[in-house]
Amino acid sequence: MAASIFLSSSLLKPPMETLTLISLPFRRNLSSLRRPSPLRRTPNPNFPYSRRIQASAHPFPVAGSEEALMGFITGKRRATEVAHSVWKSIIQKGDTVIDATCGNGHDTLALLKLVGDESGRGCVYGMDIQKSALESTSSLLEISVDSSEKKMVKLFSLCHSKMEDVVPRDTLVRLVAFNLGYLPGGDKAVITRSPTTLLALEASSRILIAGGLISLVVYVGHPGGRDELETIQSFAASLPMESWISCKFEVLNRPACPVLIFLYRR
Amino acid sequence: MAASIFLSSSLLKPPMETLTLISLPFRRNLSSLRRPSPLRRTPNPNFPYSRRIQASAHPFPVAGSEEALMGFITGKRRATEVAHSVWKSIIQKGDTVIDATCGNGHDTLALLKLVGDESGRGCVYGMDIQKSALESTSSLLEISVDSSEKKMVKLFSLCHSKMEDVVPRDTLVRLVAFNLGYLPGGDKAVITRSPTTLLALEASSRILIAGGLISLVVYVGHPGGRDELETIQSFAASLPMESWISCKFEVLNRPACPVLIFLYRR
Numbered sequence: 001m002a003a004s005i006f007l008s009s010s011l012l013k014p015p016m017e018t019l020t021l022i023s024l025p026f027r028r029n030l031s032s033l034r035r036p037s038p039l040r041r042t043p044n045p046n047f048p049y050s051r052r053i054q055a056s057a058h059p060f061p062v063a064g065s066e067e068a069l070m071g072f073i074t075g076k077r078r079a080t081e082v083a084h085s086v087w088k089s090i091i092q093k094g095d096t097v098i099d100a101t102c103g104n105g106h107d108t109l110a111l112l113k114l115v116g117d118e119s120g121r122g123c124v125y126g127m128d129i130q131k132s133a134l135e136s137t138s139s140l141l142e143i144s145v146d147s148s149e150k151k152m153v154k155l156f157s158l159c160h161s162k163m164e165d166v167v168p169r170d171t172l173v174r175l176v177a178f179n180l181g182y183l184p185g186g187d188k189a190v191i192t193r194s195p196t197t198l199l200a201l202e203a204s205s206r207i208l209i210a211g212g213l214i215s216l217v218v219y220v221g222h223p224g225g226r227d228e229l230e231t232i233q234s235f236a237a238s239l240p241m242e243s244w245i246s247c248k249f250e251v252l253n254r255p256a257c258p259v260l261i262f263l264y265r266r
Numbered sequence: 267m268a269a270s271i272f273l274s275s276s277l278l279k280p281p282m283e284t285l286t287l288i289s290l291p292f293r294r295n296l297s298s299l300r301r302p303s304p305l306r307r308t309p310n311p312n313f314p315y316s317r318r319i320q321a322s323a324h325p326f327p328v329a330g331s332e333e334a335l336m337g338f339i340t341g342k343r344r345a346t347e348v349a350h351s352v353w354k355s356i357i358q359k360g361d362t363v364i365d366a367t368c369g370n371g372h373d374t375l376a377l378l379k380l381v382g383d384e385s386g387r388g389c390v391y392g393m394d395i396q397k398s399a400l401e402s403t404s405s406l407l408e409i410s411v412d413s414s415e416k417k418m419v420k421l422f423s424l425c426h427s428k429m430e431d432v433v434p435r436d437t438l439v440r441l442v443a444f445n446l447g448y449l450p451g452g453d454k455a456v457i458t459r460s461p462t463t464l465l466a467l468e469a470s471s472r473i474l475i476a477g478g479l480i481s482l483v484v485y486v487g488h489p490g491g492r493d494e495l496e497t498i499q500s501f502a503a504s505l506p507m508e509s510w511i512s513c514k515f516e517v518l519n520r521p522a523c524p525v526l527i528f529l530y531r532r
Contacts, residue, residue: 069335070355073479073528075511089336213339236518245341246519252502252512252527261518262339 062088062110072249079258080179082249083215084110086262087175090213094121095174098167100160100200101192102128104184105137107177108153109144115174116149125167127156130190133183160192161199167207174212176204180228181219181258191224194231201235205263210243214263221256229259236263338515345524346445348515349481350376352528353441356479360387361440364433366426366466367458368394370450371403373443374419375410381440382415391433393422396456399449426458427465433473440478442470446494447485447524457490460497467501471529476509480529487522495525502529 063077068085071077084107091097091114099108108126115122128134134155141150156166160178167173178200180192204214218229236246249260334351337343350373357363357380365374374392381388394400400421407416422432426444433439444466446458470480484495502512515526 065333065335066355070352073352073511073513074530075532086336086339233518237521239519241519244519245339245517247339247515248518249513249515252499252514253505253507253510255503264340266341 065089079217079249079260080106082260083177083217086213087111087114087177087215090211091115091174093117094119096123096125096167096171097175097177098163098173098204099124099126099177100163100204101177101179102126102133102137102155103179104133105140107179108137108155109140111175111177112141112145112149112153116152120148120151122152124153125156125163126153127158127160127163127166128183129157129159130183130186131157132186136185159196159200161196161203163200164203164207171207172209173204173207174209176208176212176214178214178216178218180216181222181225188222191222192228193224194228197228198231198235201232201263205239205244205265208265210265212265214265216261216263218259218261220259232261236261239263242266345483345515345526346372348526349443349483352479353377353380353443353481356477357381357440359383360385362389362391362433362437363441364429364439364443364470365390365392366429366442366444366470367446368392368399368403368421369445370399371406373445374403374421375406377441377443378407378411378415378419382418386414386417388418390419391422391429392419393424393426393429393432394449395423395425396449396452397423398452402451425462425466427462427469429466430469430473437473438475439470439473440475442474442478442480444480444482444484446482447488447491454488457488458494459490460494463494464497464501467498467529471505471510471531474531476531478531480531482527482529484525484527486525498527502527505529508532 062084063071063081065085065088068077068082072079072082087110091111093115094117095115097111097115099111102108105126108124111124112122115124126134126137128137134157137155141153154166158166163176178192178197180197182188182191201214208214216232218225218232220226220229233248236248239246243266245262245264245266247262247264249262251257334343334348338345338348353376357377359381360383361381363377363381365377368374371392374390377390378388381390392400392403394403400423403421407419420432424432429442444458444463446463448454448457467480474480482498484491484498486492486495499514502514505512509532511528511530511532513528513530515528517523
């Protein structure tokens with residue numbers, strides 16, 4: 001039986017023409033999730049970390065921050081795992097969060113598990129400019145969560161620079177997650193780019209509540225990746241120190257390793 | 267009653283002339299420890315972190331890594347606290363470690379508490395080019411630890427680039443800690459400098475065991491600080507990825523904040 005993720009029309013803000021309502025049948029065929037990506041999903045000699053988050057019925061074994069921090073330092077944890085661990089410390093049940101780059105849905109699912117509670121509170125706005133990404137995300141959610149949890153996810157075929165078009169004004173957003181670069185297993189020519197990433201960061205900074213976090217995993221191994229990192233760093237450095245802490249974690253002797261950036265609103 | 271910290275002659279290696287045996291009376295007068303430093307010990311508008319490690323009879327309330335990681339991201343923990351927390355995860359009782367920059371002794375004391383056990387195993391080699399730093403370190407140890415613990419500390423008036431002159435060959439060194447810049451409360455004209463810091467890093471990398479860590483807190487707010495950071499980063503980036511992980515943690519929107527660098531030997 002096909003299931004769908006709906007965008008409640010009451011949540012839409014003008015301009016309506018910038019939105020696309022996603023109503024995707026959940027697919028049992030997960031071949032798109034299993035396609036290897038040289039950047040993120042196959043063993044990488046530049047980043048031979050042993051533990052990886054896999055698509056499964058229980059795909060979210062988030063490490064404690066301690067394990068994640070030491071794992072990052074000792075090369076046993078990936079940047080994405082550190083990010084998930086940090087989210088766990090920031091997000092509270094019932095929160096509203098945004099996955100600005102759904103990709104294959106791993107972050108969307110991780111966020112859903114953190115915000116959802118039995119009362120049905122909590123909301124994940126997920127967006128991606130590629131429909132294939134949203135299909136993969138829907139498929140992953142289909143096999144991973146129940147129907148009550150699925151209702152907490154709202155997916156949009158949308159550039160993340162336009163997130164304010166779909167997140168209702170005055171929504172208290174606790175976290176905005178970015179996983180930049182290209183879609184693993186997808187078209188490598190379609191990548192996130194500095195101008196729209198910058199607009200998305202500016203939008204995120206406007207809608208984030210105090211105590212909230214903008215989390216970025218920045219891949220730098222593909223053409224354009226370093227430029228995008230420079231743009232993000234400039235934005236991060238420009239945030240007023242009275243109200244923001246902008247941190248960067250990177251591996252210096254593995255140039256292709258993703259860089260972690262956390263922008264915490266005090 | 268005055269106490270002393272002795273260097274066991276059996277541990278000395280040639281060339282002896284490069285060594286200075288430190289035998290300092292422990293002082294009750296801690297005024298030198300309490301002198302303010304604009305860089306590290308007074309409230310800094312660029313780094314308004316609330317919790318600071320103070321000299322006291324129990325000066326080592328090391329945060330868990332979880333608290334340290336999130337504290338760094340949220341601006342509630344200083345770089346030194348994150349470093350101490352990481353040391354706690356690396357060091358085992360009975361280990362031999364090196365404080366390459368004793369300063370006022372806070373790191374020496376922290377390291378001693380981590381390596382020392384009841385059987386008297388564990389050893390901290392502490393060094394500083396300034397005798398006033400070693401006097402402060404001795405004073406801090408005097409009020410903070412008992413005589414059996416003091417025996418585990420060996421202090422040297424020595425440039426850290428010459429650490430291999432005092433650490434016996436074949437010693438299994440678990441951790442080398444650097445806290446760079448100038449002595450808080452001391453002569454700001456006396457700073458650690460890139461050439462000798464680089465030599466000290468090269469020496470550290472030769473004597474560190476697998477599973478060991480070189481930990482650096484790099485202050486960049488004083489003249490020469492950025493140059494020293496560049497030197498360290500180049501060294502860190504040059505370490506072979508098969509046997510080293512070189513990580514850097516920094517705050518992007520507080521340019522004077524110290525930068526953390528961890529070099530983990532796999």
